[in-house]
Amino acid sequence: MITLEINGERREVDVPQDMPLLWVLRDVLGLTGTKFGCGIAQCGACTVHLAGVPVRSCLLSVGSIGERAITTIEAVGTTANGMKVQKAWLDLEVIQCGYCQSGQIMSATALLDTIPKPEDADIDAAMAGNICRCGTYVRIRQAIKRAAAET
Amino acid sequence: MPNHRGSTNPVVASPVCDEFRKLSRRRFIETSAATVFVFGFSVPLRASRPAAAAATFAPNGFIRIDGQGDVTLIMPQVEMGQGTYTSISMILAEELDADWARVKVEHAPADEKLYANPDLSIQATGNSNSIRAFWKPLRVAGAATRACFIEAAAHSWHVSTAECRTENSKVIHDKSGRTLDYGSLISRAATVTPPKDPPLKDPSIFRLIGRPLKRLDTPDKVNGRARYGIDALPPGVKFATLAASPVLGGTVVHVDDRRALAVPGVRQVVVLDDVVAVVGDHMWAAKCGLEALDITWNDGPNAEVSTDLIWSQLRSASLRDGAVAKDVGDIKKALGADGEASSEVVTAAFEMPLLAHACMEPLNCTVHISPTSAEVWIGTQVMERVHAAVAKAAGLPESVVTVHNHLIGGGFGRKLEPDMAYSAARIAKHVDGPVKVVWTREEDIRHDVYRPVYHDILSARLEGARITGWKHKITGSAVMARFLPAFFQKGVDPDGVDSAQDEPYDIPNRRVEFNREEPPGIITGFWRGVGPNNNVFAVESFIDELARKAGQDPIAFRRAHLDKTPRLQAALDLVREKSGWGTPLPARCGRGVAAQIAFASFIATVVECEVDEAGEVKLRRVTSAVDTGITVNPDTVVAQLQGGLIFGLTAGLYGEITLKKGRVQQSNFHDYRMLRIDQVPQIDVHLIKSGEAPGGIGETGATASIPALRNAIYAATGVALRRMPVDRNLLATKHT
Numbered sequence: 001m002i003t004l005e006i007n008g009e010r011r012e013v014d015v016p017q018d019m020p021l022l023w024v025l026r027d028v029l030g031l032t033g034t035k036f037g038c039g040i041a042q043c044g045a046c047t048v049h050l051a052g053v054p055v056r057s058c059l060l061s062v063g064s065i066g067e068r069a070i071t072t073i074e075a076v077g078t079t080a081n082g083m084k085v086q087k088a089w090l091d092l093e094v095i096q097c098g099y100c101q102s103g104q105i106m107s108a109t110a111l112l113d114t115i116p117k118p119e120d121a122d123i124d125a126a127m128a129g130n131i132c133r134c135g136t137y138v139r140i141r142q143a144i145k146r147a148a149a150e151t
Numbered sequence: 152m153p154n155h156r157g158s159t160n161p162v163v164a165s166p167v168c169d170e171f172r173k174l175s176r177r178r179f180i181e182t183s184a185a186t187v188f189v190f191g192f193s194v195p196l197r198a199s200r201p202a203a204a205a206a207t208f209a210p211n212g213f214i215r216i217d218g219q220g221d222v223t224l225i226m227p228q229v230e231m232g233q234g235t236y237t238s239i240s241m242i243l244a245e246e247l248d249a250d251w252a253r254v255k256v257e258h259a260p261a262d263e264k265l266y267a268n269p270d271l272s273i274q275a276t277g278n279s280n281s282i283r284a285f286w287k288p289l290r291v292a293g294a295a296t297r298a299c300f301i302e303a304a305a306h307s308w309h310v311s312t313a314e315c316r317t318e319n320s321k322v323i324h325d326k327s328g329r330t331l332d333y334g335s336l337i338s339r340a341a342t343v344t345p346p347k348d349p350p351l352k353d354p355s356i357f358r359l360i361g362r363p364l365k366r367l368d369t370p371d372k373v374n375g376r377a378r379y380g381i382d383a384l385p386p387g388v389k390f391a392t393l394a395a396s397p398v399l400g401g402t403v404v405h406v407d408d409r410r411a412l413a414v415p416g417v418r419q420v421v422v423l424d425d426v427v428a429v430v431g432d433h434m435w436a437a438k439c440g441l442e443a444l445d446i447t448w449n450d451g452p453n454a455e456v457s458t459d460l461i462w463s464q465l466r467s468a469s470l471r472d473g474a475v476a477k478d479v480g481d482i483k484k485a486l487g488a489d490g491e492a493s494s495e496v497v498t499a500a501f502e503m504p505l506l507a508h509a510c511m512e513p514l515n516c517t518v519h520i521s522p523t524s525a526e527v528w529i530g531t532q533v534m535e536r537v538h539a540a541v542a543k544a545a546g547l548p549e550s551v552v553t554v555h556n557h558l559i560g561g562g563f564g565r566k567l568e569p570d571m572a573y574s575a576a577r578i579a580k581h582v583d584g585p586v587k588v589v590w591t592r593e594e595d596i597r598h599d600v601y602r603p604v605y606h607d608i609l610s611a612r613l614e615g616a617r618i619t620g621w622k623h624k625i626t627g628s629a630v631m632a633r634f635l636p637a638f639f640q641k642g643v644d645p646d647g648v649d650s651a652q653d654e655p656y657d658i659p660n661r662r663v664e665f666n667r668e669e670p671p672g673i674i675t676g677f678w679r680g681v682g683p684n685n686n687v688f689a690v691e692s693f694i695d696e697l698a699r700k701a702g703q704d705p706i707a708f709r710r711a712h713l714d715k716t717p718r719l720q721a722a723l724d725l726v727r728e729k730s731g732w733g734t735p736l737p738a739r740c741g742r743g744v745a746a747q748i749a750f751a752s753f754i755a756t757v758v759e760c761e762v763d764e765a766g767e768v769k770l771r772r773v774t775s776a777v778d779t780g781i782t783v784n785p786d787t788v789v790a791q792l793q794g795g796l797i798f799g800l801t802a803g804l805y806g807e808i809t810l811k812k813g814r815v816q817q818s819n820f821h822d823y824r825m826l827r828i829d830q831v832p833q834i835d836v837h838l839i840k841s842g843e844a845p846g847g848i849g850e851t852g853a854t855a856s857i858p859a860l861r862n863a864i865y866a867a868t869g870v871a872l873r874r875m876p877v878d879r880n881l882l883a884t885k886h887t
Contacts, residue, residue: 016415019435027390027433032382033375035560036434037511038592042820045511073375086373093365093786096794097232098372099511099560105373124829131820133511133561134232135797135852137828139790 002062006031007075017063022046024062025072033073033102037131044130047103048072054110056129073102081112081147088147096134104130108144117148208337210299210345211292212265213243220320220334222249225259227266227274228281229532230368231562232794233849234787235281237366239289241783242282245359246293246352248317249333256367258556261538271635274535277567277677278646279750279847282783286845294349296340303339304331354781354842363786368558380557383517383528385585389418391578392437392589393428394444395598398813399672400451403427407445414440421581428578434589441591450813456672458809461505461604465668469500469606469626473664474642477652480660485612485620494614497700501609501689502874503627505670505808506602506678507815507823512560513595516575519585524551525576526585530559532566540569544576563798564677567634568600596823597815601808602678603628604670607689611658616701618712621658623651626666627685628675642667649682650749650854654690655719656712672813679798680853683749688875691745691858696871705744705862706732718778719746721839722755725776729837730757739763740771743862749854750847752779753839756796758859759832762867766879768804768860773834775855780843788848792836795852801826803857807876 001012004021006029013028025031025048034057037045041056048057049071076082085108088094095101104127111118111126118126123144132140209215215223224243230236236256244254259266263274270284271277297317304322305312308329316323320333333340354360371377396402406427408420416436421428429440486496517528518541525545531537534556542549559566575588590598605627612620629644638645643665652663669675678684698708706727713720723746726732732742740761747754759772775792782788805824809816817823861872870881 015433016435019433023433023435026382027435030384031375032378032384035511036381036513036589038820039438040592040819040821043511077374089373090365090369093363093369093790095232095366095369095372096234096790097511097559097561098369098377099379101372102375128827128829131511131825131827133509133563133798133825135794135801135826135831136790137797137826137831138793138834140828 004062004065004070005067006070007072013062015062018061021048021057021060021062021065021070025057031072031074035099035102037100037103042131043100044103044107045100047106047130049076049106049110052110052113054107073106076106076109079109082109084147084150085109085112085143088143088150092139092143092146094136094139094143096136100130100132104132104140108140108147111144112148118144208341210296210341212262213289213292214247214296216333216337218334218337220250220253220332222247222254222320224254224256226256227259227285228268228276229258229530229556229559229562231276231530231532231559231566233281233791234366234784235276236368237364238282238783238787239285240367241359241364242286242289243293245357246290247297248319250320251359251364253320254367259534261534261554263535266534273635274533275567276532276562277564278681279849279851282845283751283847290351291349294351295345295347298346298349299340299343300333300336302343303336307331307339360781360783361785364784366787377558379512379560380517380528380530381512381515381560381589383555383557383587385517385519385526385528388517388585388587389430389432389582390434390437390589391421391428391430391582391586392434392441392591393426393574393578393594394441394446395574395594396425396448396451397597398448398450398453399674400453401425402449402451403446404449405447410443410445411440414443419582420444421578423577426574426577428588430582430586438591453672453813456813457811461670461673461810465604465606465626465670468666468668469608469624471666473624473626473666475662476643476648476665477661477663479662482620482622482660482662485660486610486622491614494612494619496610496612497697498608498610499693499696500873501607501692503605503685503688504806504875505604505673506802506806507596507599507808507817508561508563508565508678509596509820509823509825510561510563510565513592514565514571514590515588516572517585517587518572518575518579520545520576520579525553527552527554527572527576528557529554529572530557530566531569531572532559532562533569536569537572540573541576544573545580563679564681565599567677570600592820593818596818599808600674600676602684603630603675605685607685609689609693611693611697613697613701616703616708616711618656618658618697620660621656622662623654623689624664624666625651625686626668628669629667630676630681632667634677644682646682649686650747651686651690653748654686655716655746655748656694656709657715658712672810679795680850683747683850683854684857687745687747687749687854688858688861691747692861692873695743695862695865709744709746716748716753718753718841718843719748719755722746722753722776722778725837725839726755726757726774729776729835730759730772730774732757737761739867741863741866741868743859743864743866745855745858745862747851747855749851751844752777752846752848752851754778754851754855756855756859758800758856758863760860760863760867762864762882764883764885766881766883768864768877768882770800770830770832772832773856774837775835775852776837776839777851778839778841779846779848780841781845782838783845785838788838789836791848792852793834795850796834796856797826797831797852799853799856800860802853803860803875804877
């Protein structure tokens, strides 16, 4: 048994130590908001926060997590920046198919947590790991700036 | 844990009770013979008056209203990001005069009678035609339903229908100040025979259409609640992943599954003729199990197929004469040797590579087969084909197969194929209980239905600044011949010549030929932009070369040949103004233009780029001017352009699938690259107001940006690229 703290709750899972967090969330716990995109940390669709840091859950083995708290898209809206990002995403109608957007929102929220007023270069650095096949990048950039401007 | 069982397909949580759903479904079935024909498409209108009316009012396949006045709209086209659920709902709600705040949407079930796309004749979403094809039928359905409410209210008030009007799901009688909610009228409305030809609103009084309303599908996409096919978790579901024969047409010779079965969580290995799947308690077990398998394949007849072979066959085939798609004037004379001495004939060939779709949601399908029925969870562009494919694989009649459609994590044409459902059902036949089959990204890239390779030869006679003869021969796959064979006539594939046989330039002598040549060892299909993707690239690249030969400005040259197409001229004028066309640029920077009529939209696009000495291309700015007729939701049009332009730029800069020994060589996003946010410049989209019929928009950006990029590189470097993707070696000034 492995104990994980996910979205403020302690969850016990009976899975192999080397199993990536992505599949524990999706297939064992039914938290399907975190998406599978590539399995090799190339696309960012599976991004979650581990102790506040954005990580690719497709390569993060659950056995390595320990006490660190996990936040997923299902709960990111309970944080101040997560809520701002979600609102900006809807205000600017960023989303198209939406499949990558859980990861985009997690990366964007983590960016605002570390850099409250990001410049374009900060956005590039924080978001270049998240692929959007629909091509919503122009609005993602605008929405991050919008969220950062919210007080 | 979400429960995906049940007969409804709610997108937004809906209180609709299963019983109501069944009743209204039965009503559709009972009354499907009573139809009117609108553009050759049967809009089901109710003729009988079943008792079910007390529960909900469902006068056609698209609208259901309950006693509380909640309006449920059933979506005949699928939502894969293009915003169509919102646009379709806006059209229905506009003519229905429904309260927009109380509109909910639901995925349509598999039902070709009710939901076939009028332009495609099957229940499919593609070719950027959701709004074009359903514009009239949806308006009629909404208006006819509204007429039922008016008649019901007028009857209960004993007043004439002419004295009643509607607004926000209410019938209003101004003279007496009385109002009745739609919800309170459903029983009476169900006794009214909906008019077959109800009056439609004049666009000047549209209340919803033309406004940038918020999308209905996005609130659940910011918090993880939206459900895609890959999120289906029916009770007791097991998880599987698969390996298909690495070479198309290959078969399994032997599988050693001892190590796989020892992986914790692995339950079962399913071996089919051409596919091996591992079933487990979760995807991780299935993945580890698959990696632990030792599979011996017989590669079959395509074992030696390579990219070189595909190209050499295509180029040889391009020497043949093609089937004639268009023949105007006298092309032989126009391109013959006895032309004006001052004129010249210019010829060039252009090529497009194989491309994968790489939807962000990898291919998947969940299937539960029992001896007497089958249930399917998927996100698909072809509900009825999935329905049929699963029935076939399961050996069951279609009547006992239920398909639940979902939001789609990117379609781009890949989900116009039912292959993932067919293989999932073949696997599910061997599994006790439901099984979710998820392809790895590697399988998804390597077993795609690829955008075809094309080889286009263009010749033109240039007399001064005027094109007097034009011949365009397209050699490539006939995708329609496989997908909808009835549309493939006399050797001409209507998709293959789309935006070529009807290219916009006014040229007196013109011939367009199509030459079908299917590449070996690979299946080809629709990819965002479909036929126009190739043709707009070839035409717009060639026009740019002709403009340069004629010593003309590329926009002025195009414009001079568009006197009969003022909508495209206007788009060119606007893009010239907005893009800063003609203003000075630094060295190795250039602007390229592309003009197109594709999917009945008129679009001009300018890409501005810089090419460095290593041949790397940096995008600086993209500007599009768009006339797509009446826009249902202008913000959606802008979003589709922005995204579509990036989709095309991605292909132009990186996209190419190659084969060696029959195997696709790319596998994931490290070697099949996508544009990322740090590479994407400012993109400005300008809409031109128009009262013309709506055009298509979902694919237009993809077709526009590839030639505009190519022409920008031409302007920046003088290098006339003739094939995509961009070859950096041809652009580099310093070779390392």
